[in-house]
Amino acid sequence: GTAAEALVGQVVLPGDLLLLPAHYDEDAEGERLRLSAGTAPQGRLLCGPGLRRSGAGLLVTKCGLLRHRPAGGGAYWVDSQQKRYVPVKGDHVIGIVTAKAGDVFRLDVGGSEPASLSYLAFEGATKRNRPNVQVGDLIYGQFVVANKDMEPEMVCIDSSGKSSGMGIIGQDGFLFKVSLGLIRKLLAPKCEIIQELSQLYPFELVLGMNGRIWVKAKTVQQTLIIVNILEACEYMTAEQRKQALAKLSGT
Amino acid sequence: PGDTSVLAGLYGPAEAKLSKELPDRAALEVLLRPKVGLPGVLERSREQLLRQTCEAVVLGVLHPRTAISLVLQVLSDAGSLLSCCLNAACMALLDAGLPLAALFCGVTCALQPDGTILLDPTARQEQEARAILTFAIASSDRKVLMATTKGSCSVEEMQQCLAAAQRAASTVFQFYRDSVRRRYSKS
Numbered sequence: 001g002t003a004a005e006a007l008v009g010q011v012v013l014p015g016d017l018l019l020l021p022a023h024y025d026e027d028a029e030g031e032r033l034r035l036s037a038g039t040a041p042q043g044r045l046l047c048g049p050g051l052r053r054s055g056a057g058l059l060v061t062k063c064g065l066l067r068h069r070p071a072g073g074g075a076y077w078v079d080s081q082q083k084r085y086v087p088v089k090g091d092h093v094i095g096i097v098t099a100k101a102g103d104v105f106r107l108d109v110g111g112s113e114p115a116s117l118s119y120l121a122f123e124g125a126t127k128r129n130r131p132n133v134q135v136g137d138l139i140y141g142q143f144v145v146a147n148k149d150m151e152p153e154m155v156c157i158d159s160s161g162k163s164s165g166m167g168i169i170g171q172d173g174f175l176f177k178v179s180l181g182l183i184r185k186l187l188a189p190k191c192e193i194i195q196e197l198s199q200l201y202p203f204e205l206v207l208g209m210n211g212r213i214w215v216k217a218k219t220v221q222q223t224l225i226i227v228n229i230l231e232a233c234e235y236m237t238a239e240q241r242k243q244a245l246a247k248l249s250g251t
Numbered sequence: 252p253g254d255t256s257v258l259a260g261l262y263g264p265a266e267a268k269l270s271k272e273l274p275d276r277a278a279l280e281v282l283l284r285p286k287v288g289l290p291g292v293l294e295r296s297r298e299q300l301l302r303q304t305c306e307a308v309v310l311g312v313l314h315p316r317t318a319i320s321l322v323l324q325v326l327s328d329a330g331s332l333l334s335c336c337l338n339a340a341c342m343a344l345l346d347a348g349l350p351l352a353a354l355f356c357g358v359t360c361a362l363q364p365d366g367t368i369l370l371d372p373t374a375r376q377e378q379e380a381r382a383i384l385t386f387a388i389a390s391s392d393r394k395v396l397m398a399t400t401k402g403s404c405s406v407e408e409m410q411q412c413l414a415a416a417q418r419a420a421s422t423v424f425q426f427y428r429d430s431v432r433r434r435y436s437k438s
Contacts, residue, residue, distance in 0.1 A: 011432045013424075014308075014345070015353035015390040050350075052310075061310060061350040063431045081434070082348035084263065086314070112264045112317040148315055235437075 001057055004076055008068045012078060016060040020045065048077025081181045085110045085210035087146035092166070094175070094208030095154060097137045105133060110177075110210040113151055117141060121155035123163035131168065138169040138214060140206055169206060173216030174223050180211050182234045193233055196245055197226060254329035254373075257336050259343035263319030271318060276311035279319045283336065286325045297333060301340055304387045304397045310350040319349065330373040331359040333385045333399070338423060345427065354390040356423035358416040359383060362404050368412055370419050384412045388420040 001017030012018075047053055050062035060066075064080030085093075087109060095107030095115060106114045117139065122131045133139070145153040156166040186193060186207055194205070203217040203226055213230060217223040225248065233241060264277055271278050281298045284290060305321065321343060323336050337357025344351055361372035361380035369376055377383055382402030389396050395413065404412075 011428070011435050013354060013390070013428055013431060014351035052350075059352070061352065062348055063345050065435055080348050084347065086264070112266050112314065148313055 004058065004066070005068070007066050008076075010066060011063065012060045012066045013063050014061050017054065018051075018058040018060065018066075018076070020057055044073050046073065046075035046077075048075055050078025050080055051076060079181075079184075081179060083177075083179045083211065085180060087111045087115065087143055087152040088209075089143050089146045091146070091209040092140065092142045093154070093210040094169070094206060094212040094214060095139045095141065095210075096175075097133060097135050097139060099135065100133075105139075107139060107154060109152065109154075110212065111152065115143070115152040115154045117154045117156070121157055122167060123157050123161065133168060138175060139167070140169055140208065141166050169214055170216075173204070173214050174227055175212060175214045176227055176231065177211050178213060178231060179234060180209070182230075183207055183209060183211055183213070186213075186230075192238070193230075193241065196242070197229065200245060200249055201226065254327055255332055255335045256326040257332075257339040258324045258326055259336075259339035260322045260324075261319070261343040261347040261349070262322070263347075263349070264314040264317035265320070267316060267318035272316045273311075275315050277309065277314040277317045277319050279306050279309060279311065280321070281305065281340070282320065282322045284322070284324045286328060297336065300333070300397055300399060301336060304337065304355060305340060305344065307396050308351050308353050308355055308389065309344065310352055313350050328374070330375075330377050331371045331385075333357060334359045334371070334387075337385075337387050337397075342427065342430070345431065352391075354424060354427060355387050355396050356390075356420050356427075357385060357387050358419050358423070359385045360412040360416055362402070362408055362412065366408070368408075368415050370415060382408075384409065384416075386413060386416045388417055390420075390424050393417040393420060 001019045004018040004020055007018065047058060050060065050064060051058045052061055058076060060078060062078050062080045064078040067077050067079050069075045093109050095109045097105050098108050098114060099106040103119055105117045105119065107117055109115045119125060119130055125131050139156065141154040141156040143152055144155050156163060158164050185191065201217050201222045203215055206214040215223055215226050217226055229244065267278050279302055281302045283294045283298045285294055321340055323339060325332065334357030337355065341355050345354065359371055361369040361376050362382040363369060363379065364381050372380060372383070380402065382400060382404040384398065384400045386395055387397035
C-alpha cells in the first residue's frame, strides 16, 4: 500500500490499501495508557464513507477523490459520484408520502426501503392535534434511525422539539432528482451557483441529501428555468454557467 | 480487439422481493441479453459465472435484504465476449458507487494448435484454437476469481496462460484508473 497523505486529493480505486502514519498505531495500542500519552495527536482517526479499516491501514471501497481533514484527530473519506441514495443517520432528506398505516406514514426516500414517520414527530403535534398529511405530499425531515439492519425512521423535529425548517413542503413547486455529488456541492457554504441564481429571480429551494431538489418561483416558467439550470450545473463548468445566466438575465 | 462491445447497467441497492431477499447480504442478479434472439442456456451459464465473480468482490454485507441487478446487453461480438462482459460489469460496479473489496478484469487466452498463446482472440482465432481459457483476475495481488475453459489443454499450458493473463491484467487496471481520473477531472 501507499501512504494515505500522499494520495489526498487524488483518485483512488477500490482495493487500494492506504497506510496510516505510525503515530495512529501507537494511539491504538496505547489506549490503556491514554493518560500518559503526551506527544501523539489527541482523538481518534475517523474513517469516513468509501473507506474500511483493514489491519493497520484503510481499504478503499469506492472510487473517487481522497479527502482529509486534520481537525479533531483527523478524518479521511472518499468523495465519490453516485446517484443512488443510502440512508444515513442525521441526513436531511425530501420524502414522498406513499401510504398511511395507522399512526405511521410510509415515505419513499429513494433508498432500498420506505422510511417510516410517526404522526407525533411534527412540531406541536399531539394525539388530538394531528398534522394534515395526505398521500403524495412532500416532507422534509431527518433520519433518527438509519442503519443497514433496520427500516429507516424519520422525524420532522430536532432534538429540542422545534421544527427548524422541517415538515410538510407547501403546494406547487417542482421536485426533481440530481446526483448526490451536486447536492453536496450546492450545500457547501457560500455556493456560487445559488448566489448567481438568486440574482436572477427570487425563488424557494429545498435540498434533500437523497438527491431530490424542490424549487418554487413566482411563475411556472421561472421555476422551469431554474430547474434546467440546476440540472445542467452538473456538467457545465463555471464559465459556461455564467454565460448561460448572462444570456437569461439579458433577454 | 475493439469490435466486441457490451452495454452494462447496474440498479441497486433496491428493494428485493421477499422470496429473493437474503437476511445478511445483498442478493446479486445478473441478466445477459444476446444481440439477437432470446437468452438461452449459454447466457444462463455466463450469468452464473459473472454473478459468482461479482459476489466475491461486492461487499454485500453492507446492504442486507436488498437486491442489486446488473443487466448486460451485447452490442457486437467479435470474440472474447465473456471477458468483455467481465470488464463491463466491473466498470458498472465502479461507476455506480457500490462498495467493492477489489476490482476485477477479464482476460481471454486462446491456445493454438502449435502451442502459442494468443491474448484477446478474435472470433476467427477462437474457432481455430485448441482451447480457449477465460480468467477473471482481481486487482489485489492478481488473484484468480474465476477460470473457465473450452477445449482441452495440459496443466502446464494452463499455468502459462494464467501467467500471461495476470501480466495483461495490469493494462486493464491502468485503463480503469485512467477512465476514473478523466471522469473526476471534469468536476
